Amino acid sequence: MEQKQTIRNLNTALQMEITATHQYQLHAQVLDDWGLPGLAEMMRQEQAEETEHSDRFLDRILFLGGEPEVAFEKAPVRATSLREMFEADLKDEENAIRFYTNIQRRRRKPAPKVTSVRGCSLSRLCSTRKATRPGSRPSST
Numbered sequence: 512m513e514q515k516q517t518i519r520n521l522n523t524a525l526q527m528e529i530t531a532t533h534q535y536q537l538h539a540q541v542l543d544d545w546g547l548p549g550l551a552e553m554m555r556q557e558q559a560e561e562t563e564h565s566d567r568f569l570d571r572i573l574f575l576g577g578e579p580e581v582a583f584e585k586a587p588v589r590a591t592s593l594r595e596m597f598e599a600d601l602k603d604e605e606n607a608i609r610f611y612t613n614i615q616r617r618r619r620k621p622a623p624k625v626t627s628v629r630g631c632s633l634s635r636l637c638s639t640r641k642a643t644r645p646g647s648r649p650s651s652t
């Protein structure tokens with residue numbers, strides 16, 4: 512995969528993780544407002560986990576010399592019921608899994624077949640290496 516495409520994918524992932532972080536933050540506050548501090552705490556744990564994920568993508572983008580695009584993939588949405596909240600979170604997590612799975616599948620395309628290195632055929636390189644291996648004699652061919 513081309514490095515520019517890799518950085519574009521990392522930025523998309525970064526934005527998805529930033530969105531998830533703030534979606535869980537909003538839900539934690541909403542759950543507190545509804546008088547559900549136990550569920551709010553669970554949302555805060557999810558929020559912290561998503562923040563760690565976004566940190567990893569930021570770190571990788573910078574390592575590769577890319578420019579981090581710190582933004583939401585989409586705006587967080589306030590749920591009006593527990594069902595709506597968990598269905599929306601599930602949908603977002605499924606979208607993230609689909610995105611990461613598709614990227615992973617594209618990376619698994621077979622590598623181009625290498626038949627030479629710097630103009631020298633692999634079969635010639637292999638026969639030369641065998642001949643010069645310690646304890647072996649050069650072949651007579």
Ligand SMILES: [Fe+2]
Pocket residue numbers: 528531560561564
């Ligand atoms: Fe995540």
